Amino acid sequence: MSRTSRTDRPYDLVLFGATGFVGALTARHLADHAPRGLRWAVAGRDERRLERLCGTLPGGADIGVLRADVREPATLRVLADHARVVATTVGPYVLHGEGLVAACAESGTDYLDLTGEPEFVDLMYVRHDARARETGARLVHACGFDSVPHDLGAYFTVRQLPEGVPLTVDGYVTVDAAFSGGTLASALNQLARGRGMLAAARDRARHEPRLPGRRVTAPAGAPRYAAEVGAWALPLPTIDPRVVRRSARALERYGPDFRYRHYAAVRHLPVALGGVAALGALTAAVQLPPVRRRLSDLLKPGDGPGPEKRAKSWFRVRFVGEGGGRRVFTEVSGGDPGYDETAKMFAEAALCLAADELPPTAGQVTTAEAMGDALTARLRAAGITFRVAAER
Numbered sequence: 332m333s334r335t336s337r338t339d340r341p342y343d344l345v346l347f348g349a350t351g352f353v354g355a356l357t358a359r360h361l362a363d364h365a366p367r368g369l370r371w372a373v374a375g376r377d378e379r380r381l382e383r384l385c386g387t388l389p390g391g392a393d394i395g396v397l398r399a400d401v402r403e404p405a406t407l408r409v410l411a412d413h414a415r416v417v418a419t420t421v422g423p424y425v426l427h428g429e430g431l432v433a434a435c436a437e438s439g440t441d442y443l444d445l446t447g448e449p450e451f452v453d454l455m456y457v458r459h460d461a462r463a464r465e466t467g468a469r470l471v472h473a474c475g476f477d478s479v480p481h482d483l484g485a486y487f488t489v490r491q492l493p494e495g496v497p498l499t500v501d502g503y504v505t506v507d508a509a510f511s512g513g514t515l516a517s518a519l520n521q522l523a524r525g526r527g528m529l530a531a532a533r534d535r536a537r538h539e540p541r542l543p544g545r546r547v548t549a550p551a552g553a554p555r556y557a558a559e560v561g562a563w564a565l566p567l568p569t570i571d572p573r574v575v576r577r578s579a580r581a582l583e584r585y586g587p588d589f590r591y592r593h594y595a596a597v598r599h600l601p602v603a604l605g606g607v608a609a610l611g612a613l614t615a616a617v618q619l620p621p622v623r624r625r626l627s628d629l630l631k632p633g634d635g636p637g638p639e640k641r642a643k644s645w646f647r648v649r650f651v652g653e654g655g656g657r658r659v660f661t662e663v664s665g666g667d668p669g670y671d672e673t674a675k676m677f678a679e680a681a682l683c684l685a686a687d688e689l690p691p692t693a694g695q696v697t698t699a700e701a702m703g704d705a706l707t708a709r710l711r712a713a714g715i716t717f718r719v720a721a722e723r
C-alpha cells in the first residue's frame with residue numbers, strides 16, 4: 332500500500348490515550364505545534380473526558396474525538412482505518428498494546444508508542460513486522476525518553492565520525508526526575524517478566540535476518556570508573572542499547588563494525604553501589620504478586636509529578652565516540668525527561684511521520700532509521716540540545 336493511497340483517510344494523526352498523564356501533555360504540544368491544516372484527533376475510552384480535554388486546548392473545536400478501547404478490537408481497527416498515523420500512550424504495552432499494533436500493520440497505518448518494554452517490542456517484531464512491510468506501515472516503538480535521546484544521540488555521534496571504519500560509542504545517562512503512575516506500572520511489570528523477556532528475545536533472534544559483511548554489538552559492559560566523563564559507569568539494563576543496535580544494523584553509516592555500550596553515570600561510589608543493591612532488591616520483590624500490587628498502589632496510572640517538580644527536572648546523555656583515529660564527545664540534554672520532554676519527543680515524532688519527507692521504510696523501524704535527521708532537527712527546534720562538546 333503506497334502512502335499516497337491513505338490521503339483520503341479522515342485524519343492525518345490520532346493520539347490514543349490522550350487523557351492520561353503523558354497523553355494530555357502530548358495533546359497540548361500537538362495543539363501548540365501542529366502545522367496549519369493537519370487533521371488530527373484524540374482517542375480513548377471516555378468520549379466526555381476527551382471532549383473536556385479538547386475544550387482546554389488551543390483550536391480544540393477542530394480536534395476530532397474518537398472512541399477506542401483496547402478491550403474492543405473492532406474499535407482499534409476503526410481507529411487504524413481512520414488515520415495515517417496513530418500514536419498511543421496506552422500501556423503497559425505488553426498487556427494492552429498488541430491489538431493496535433496488529434490493526435495498524437493490517438491497515439498500512441504508521442504506528443508509534445512510548446514503550447520501554449523489550450519483550451513487547453520483540454513480540455511485535457515476530458508477529459507483525461512482515462505484515463507491516465507488505466502494507467507499508469512503519470511501526471516505531473520507544474518514541475519517548477526511551478529511547479529517542481539515546482538512539483538519535485548515538486546517530487548524531489556517528490555522523491561526526493569518519494565513514495567506512497569500525498566505530499565505538501558509549502552513552503552515559505544522568506537524570507534528575509520523578510515517576511508517574513503509568514511509568515511505575517510499566518517498570519514493575521517489566522521487572523516481573525524476566526523469563527518472558529528472555530524468551531521473546533530468543534524468538535526474535537531466530538527471525539531476524541543475518542547481517543552479512545558487517546558486525547553490530549551492544550554488550551552490557553561492566554561497572555567501572557569512566558574518566559572520560561568523571562563518573563562511575565553502571566550498565567543500564569534498559570531497552571535503549573537494543574534500539575541503538577537495531578539502528579546500527581539498519582544503517583550502513585554506522586560502519587562495518589559498530590559497538591555501543593549504555594551506562595548510568597553516577598559521580599559518587601556509595602550512591603552507585605546503593606542503586607545496584609536497590610535494583611536487585613526491587614527485582615526480587617516484584618516476583619511476588621502481592622508485593623507488586625502494593626508497589627503499584629503507590630502511584631495510580633494518570634498520576635504524576637506536578638509542574639513545579641517537572642520544571643526542576645532534567646536529563647543529560649553524554650556520548651564518547653571513536654573511530655578512524657578520531658574521538659568525539661557529544662551531548663543530548665533537556666528538561667524533565669519522563670513527561671515534558673517525553674511528550675515533546677513523542678509529539679514531534681508523530682508530526683514527523685505525518686508531515687515530513689522521510690526515507691522509504693516499512694515494518695518495525697527505529698527513530699534513527701525512520702526519521703533520523705528530520706526528527707533531530709525538529710527536537711532541536713523544540714529546545715532539546717544536540718551538540719558536539721569536544722573533538723580530538
